[in-house]
Amino acid sequence: MPELRLDPIQKRWVIIATERQNRRTWFDKELTLPGTQICPFCTGNEALTPPEILAHRSSGISNDSSWTLRVIPNKFPALQIEGTGDRRADGIYDRMNGIGAHEVVIESTNHVQHMADMPLDQVASIFEVYRLRLADLMKDPRFKYVMIFKNHGSDAGASIAHPHTQIIATPVTPKTVSLELDSAREHFHHKERCIFCDIMDEELSHGERLVYMSDHFVALCPYASRFPYEVIVLPRTHAHDYSVAPDHIVRDLAHTMQVVLAKLRMAVNDPPFNYLFHTSPNPTHARRRANYWDTLAFDWHWHVEVLPRLTKTAGFEWGSGFYINPTPPELAADNLRRAKVNV
Numbered sequence: 001m002p003e004l005r006l007d008p009i010q011k012r013w014v015i016i017a018t019e020r021q022n023r024r025t026w027f028d029k030e031l032t033l034p035g036t037q038i039c040p041f042c043t044g045n046e047a048l049t050p051p052e053i054l055a056h057r058s059s060g061i062s063n064d065s066s067w068t069l070r071v072i073p074n075k076f077p078a079l080q081i082e083g084t085g086d087r088r089a090d091g092i093y094d095r096m097n098g099i100g101a102h103e104v105v106i107e108s109t110n111h112v113q114h115m116a117d118m119p120l121d122q123v124a125s126i127f128e129v130y131r132l133r134l135a136d137l138m139k140d141p142r143f144k145y146v147m148i149f150k151n152h153g154s155d156a157g158a159s160i161a162h163p164h165t166q167i168i169a170t171p172v173t174p175k176t177v178s179l180e181l182d183s184a185r186e187h188f189h190h191k192e193r194c195i196f197c198d199i200m201d202e203e204l205s206h207g208e209r210l211v212y213m214s215d216h217f218v219a220l221c222p223y224a225s226r227f228p229y230e231v232i233v234l235p236r237t238h239a240h241d242y243s244v245a246p247d248h249i250v251r252d253l254a255h256t257m258q259v260v261l262a263k264l265r266m267a268v269n270d271p272p273f274n275y276l277f278h279t280s281p282n283p284t285h286a287r288r289r290a291n292y293w294d295t296l297a298f299d300w301h302w303h304v305e306v307l308p309r310l311t312k313t314a315g316f317e318w319g320s321g322f323y324i325n326p327t328p329p330e331l332a333a334d335n336l337r338r339a340k341v342n343v
Contacts, residue, residue: 002098077102153272188299196301221329
């Protein structure tokens, strides 16, 4: 079983998952060898994947080839679904069992289709499945957090080219998310306002970092962007939990993400990127601090971060925690606004 270990200085959990050493034998070949390799995510190769959790298909037969979208367990999971956390001391250290969930959303039967080129109905279905799996995994009181993320391109960590997203449920709240949650909570306690709503109001007052605005979403290049052309997508109306987003919001998010990704492709030549959801932690987790999430619905604001991988993180960044961004977000936003796309 994988194991989580806590760094006592950084207060950061690390997943030790030896089972994933073997994943290169299945995944990495496709990005490094000619296109004759068998893709386990392509139609007709369903037997190469674990049995599906969920699928959209024309027939009623599980694991056959009539699907348009599938959700499967990751064959080499970072965390395992069975067991309990069992947090315990290890001398001065802390460790716990690596329980969780690790799923893959296979977004399309088309092996090389970019999300910006998919029909809107297909992208909306993908984002509806995100919502469905998030809601289902949050019913498990062992899990504190569920992370939805997409890696596009080998430089962004994609080990298979076929369009897919991953979902990982963890028994702890990731440190990056925890810092955001604490900042949002502190801001609310001081000002009785959502910090993300305040940021949107500030950004929309002048618009120099605005990338795109739909009926329900705003896409911005953050004031302190870590990466060139980094974008954050926020619901214009305050909302803290993506798992309860109504259908029209999910569909508009799908369209907004298509526009943002198409603009990135046009402006900077289809860069490798990650996108990831920062949504509500699981308020029903079995072990939680009393009253800690009492203002969560008011102080937290779910969002999607889009992180193009145009620069390399090197020694200074790793050692200091600083990010060096050579492209001002104002310039990036201007270039993205000017990028004409047909989505």
